[in-house]
Amino acid sequence: MSISAMFFYALSAAVLVSAVLSVTSRNIFRSAIFLLFSLISIAGIYFWMNYEFIAAVQTIVYVGGIVVLIIFSIFLTQQAGVSLPAPMKGRMIYAALASIAGFVLVVMQLLAHPFKVDNSVVASRGIKDIGHGLLETGANGYVLPFELVSILLLAAMIGCIVIALKPNSTTA
Amino acid sequence: MSFLIDYIRTVYKSVRSLLIGMRKTGYYFTHHKEIITQNYPENRDTLNLPERFRGEVVMTHNEANEHRCTGCTACELACPNGTIKIVTKFDITPEGKKKKALDTFVYHLELCTMCNLCIEACPTSAIKMDQAFEHSVYDRRLLTKKLNKPDSKLMEGVE
Amino acid sequence: MLSIAGIANSIHQWLNETFSSGWATLLEFVLVGILVISFFAFLGLVLVFMERKVSAYMQLRVGPNRVGYKGLAQTLADTIKLVVKEGLTPDGADKFLFNFAPFLVLIASMLLMAPIAFAKDFQIWDINIGVLYITAISSISVIGVLMAGWSSNNKYSLLGAMRSGAQIVSYELSAGLAIMTIVILAGSIRLSDIIASQENGWWIFKGHIPAIIAFVIYIIAVTAETNRAPFDLAEAESELTAGFHTEYSGMKFALFFLSEYVNIFIVCAIGATLFLGGWMPLHIGHWEGFNHIMDFIPSSLWFMGKTFFLIFLIMWFRWTFPRLRIDQLLNLEWKYLLPISLFNLLLVTFIALMGWYF
Numbered sequence: 001m002s003i004s005a006m007f008f009y010a011l012s013a014a015v016l017v018s019a020v021l022s023v024t025s026r027n028i029f030r031s032a033i034f035l036l037f038s039l040i041s042i043a044g045i046y047f048w049m050n051y052e053f054i055a056a057v058q059t060i061v062y063v064g065g066i067v068v069l070i071i072f073s074i075f076l077t078q079q080a081g082v083s084l085p086a087p088m089k090g091r092m093i094y095a096a097l098a099s100i101a102g103f104v105l106v107v108m109q110l111l112a113h114p115f116k117v118d119n120s121v122v123a124s125r126g127i128k129d130i131g132h133g134l135l136e137t138g139a140n141g142y143v144l145p146f147e148l149v150s151i152l153l154l155a156a157m158i159g160c161i162v163i164a165l166k167p168n169s170t171t172a
Numbered sequence: 173m174s175f176l177i178d179y180i181r182t183v184y185k186s187v188r189s190l191l192i193g194m195r196k197t198g199y200y201f202t203h204h205k206e207i208i209t210q211n212y213p214e215n216r217d218t219l220n221l222p223e224r225f226r227g228e229v230v231m232t233h234n235e236a237n238e239h240r241c242t243g244c245t246a247c248e249l250a251c252p253n254g255t256i257k258i259v260t261k262f263d264i265t266p267e268g269k270k271k272k273a274l275d276t277f278v279y280h281l282e283l284c285t286m287c288n289l290c291i292e293a294c295p296t297s298a299i300k301m302d303q304a305f306e307h308s309v310y311d312r313r314l315l316t317k318k319l320n321k322p323d324s325k326l327m328e329g330v331e
Numbered sequence: 332m333l334s335i336a337g338i339a340n341s342i343h344q345w346l347n348e349t350f351s352s353g354w355a356t357l358l359e360f361v362l363v364g365i366l367v368i369s370f371f372a373f374l375g376l377v378l379v380f381m382e383r384k385v386s387a388y389m390q391l392r393v394g395p396n397r398v399g400y401k402g403l404a405q406t407l408a409d410t411i412k413l414v415v416k417e418g419l420t421p422d423g424a425d426k427f428l429f430n431f432a433p434f435l436v437l438i439a440s441m442l443l444m445a446p447i448a449f450a451k452d453f454q455i456w457d458i459n460i461g462v463l464y465i466t467a468i469s470s471i472s473v474i475g476v477l478m479a480g481w482s483s484n485n486k487y488s489l490l491g492a493m494r495s496g497a498q499i500v501s502y503e504l505s506a507g508l509a510i511m512t513i514v515i516l517a518g519s520i521r522l523s524d525i526i527a528s529q530e531n532g533w534w535i536f537k538g539h540i541p542a543i544i545a546f547v548i549y550i551i552a553v554t555a556e557t558n559r560a561p562f563d564l565a566e567a568e569s570e571l572t573a574g575f576h577t578e579y580s581g582m583k584f585a586l587f588f589l590s591e592y593v594n595i596f597i598v599c600a601i602g603a604t605l606f607l608g609g610w611m612p613l614h615i616g617h618w619e620g621f622n623h624i625m626d627f628i629p630s631s632l633w634f635m636g637k638t639f640f641l642i643f644l645i646m647w648f649r650w651t652f653p654r655l656r657i658d659q660l661l662n663l664e665w666k667y668l669l670p671i672s673l674f675n676l677l678l679v680t681f682i683a684l685m686g687w688y689f
Binding site: 002003004027029030033036040043052053055056057059060063064065067068071072074075126127 | 353354356357425427428458459460463464466467468470471473474477478481482489492493496500503519520
Binding site: 183190193194196197198200201204206207208209211 | 387388389390391392648650651652667671
């Protein structure tokens with residue numbers, strides 16, 4: 001096994017183990033931290049594949065944004081430090097059945113799809129290409145999703161401001 | 173528009189005040205002669221203590237071994253933490269009357285906070301603050317001092 | 332000519348000739364790791380001593396002057412004290428997270444060392460997303476702070492961690508926008524390209540007004556991001572008794588302390604790279620003779636000189652300004668720095684399009 005493959009297996013193991021720990025942990029803050037490890041390991045896999053841009057975006061969005069948001073909401077929750085009670089037996093059985101069914105479904109799809117190994121060298125896409133691609137209207141352009149996401153974010157920001165604004169009794 | 177002018181003015185003012193502060197500390201950083209820290213054990217002989225530095229309470233005596241303490245216990249009453257204990261005795265005056273006088277001025281240096289209240293309370297200015305500060309001893313009892321010198325007497329004319 | 336890059340290259344060649352390429356890479360990992368850790372230790376010693384001396388002189392004191400020549404061994408003595416001290420773990424703490432948090436903070440600092448160019452052609456990893464990588468990794472360290480504050484099971488630590496989190500998350504914005512200014516001017520986010528674009532003058536001179544505004548905003552924002560006074564509310568020893576690391580002692584505290592100073596070095600190194608030309612010597616236009624003399628100074632000295640100048644600037648802030656309140660802190664970011672940097676970004680885009688920079 002080459003060293004490169006060893007890195008891949010180590011990273012994948014980190015993703016899976018921390019994902020499992022994140023679900024099974026009875027302490028909500030630990031769950032968030034294991035989720036963080038899982039997300040960072042995924043970023044590591046992107047780095048291993050030489051997709052640095054995706055890796056950096058993964059780190060910024062998930063680590064710097066979402067996990068921090070989750071942690072903050074945990075901090076602001078009552079009794080967040082208390083470990084959760086063990087779930088009921090019946091629920092555990094149903095949850096296990098549901099997840100096994102989902103797993104089987106995914107594996108069936110994976111096996112049904114013939115993955116062709118494409119050995120043609122893909123020109124590495126630089127930041128400039130990504131930037132142009134985001135604003136292109138052509139075949140590989142992403143201008144519509146880009147604009148849609150922008151409008152969604154703008155709406156969210158305006159919503160935040162409206163919620164945060166205190167009703168001013170003198171002018172209203 | 174006036175909002176914008178106010179905004180820019182606030183930014184300008186705050187940046188300016190920060191720069192003034194930085195100029196002061198920058199001046200101190202480059203001018204080492206302003207340093208007030210003293211190299212204490214080395215410069216022990218030339219130590220330059222501030223005027224109002226308080227080290228311990230002492231009683232002043234003149235050349236004839238006379239002090240100005242009448243034993244009125246005003247300092248003992250003024251002391252917030254019982255540092256001073258005045259032991260009085262009765263002298264027989266030439267007229268044959270008994271008169272209260274100081275026997276021992278006990279001063280517990282280990283309790284003293286150098287608050288200066290006793291000095292202010294003293295009606296006859298018998299005690300004052302001294303600047304000696306090297307008080308370390310190996311035995312706590314050595315810090316209990318007797319301020320009036322042996323065989324010292326009350327100065328003439330101090331009531 | 333003997334240069335740091337030459338030594339690094341010959342080691343790389345020797346390793347690749349002796350071992351297979353995979354093992355050579357692995358050995359290089361180990362080598363770089365050891366070098367980075369020893370550099371951290373060196374930085375900790377130097378910067379703590381520098382901070383104590385700078386603060387002393389600014390407050391009309393002398394500072395450490397007893398241990399060793401002129402007090403130079405003082406931080407070494409402090410380090411020995413910290414190493415032999417007991418690392419206490421509180422009873423009610425989440426033991427795993429409590430012990431892991433200082434390492435996470437330090438790992439984030441170690442990862443940030445990768446794209447910094449210490450000298451000409453001497454860089455651990457010339458990654459093509461340079462500044463984006465820095466922004467991404469620096470967001471990991473805030474998790475370490477939050478983790479430390481939570482797992483200590485102490486209300487002061489929790490408050491400190493929350494303040495720190497809010498502060499870092501909000502100031503990352505204006506730091507990022509200030510970096511974007513230079514990215515627009517240089518036209519690349521790879522750090523080596525940004526340095527190469529400053530061959531005929533540093534961006535702070537070439538980019539005149541917008542670059543200077545961006546530089547000021549960057550310095551303010553990174554001072555806040557590294558939790559240093561006047562933005563040290565997260566630690567605030569007088570109100571929160573040192574905030575998120577109240578419960579830490581011994582070596583675990585030392586790791587937090589070290590990572591604070593390493594982070595200062597890193598942000599100053601990045602600031603020096605973006606605004607002051609990294610290892611590029613001071614070149615002025617077409618003054619051939621002057622430029623030639625400047626080239627004789629080694630590039631590593633240029634880099635270190637600029638970085639330490641910025642570190643001194645940040646220390647100067649710390650020992651001059653009083654601490655901000657939390658509302659003042661957020662006002663400064665959201666009402667002043669962010670609008671100004673957004674406007675500045677617009678200005679610099681306009682200037683870059685019109686070609687009004689030198």
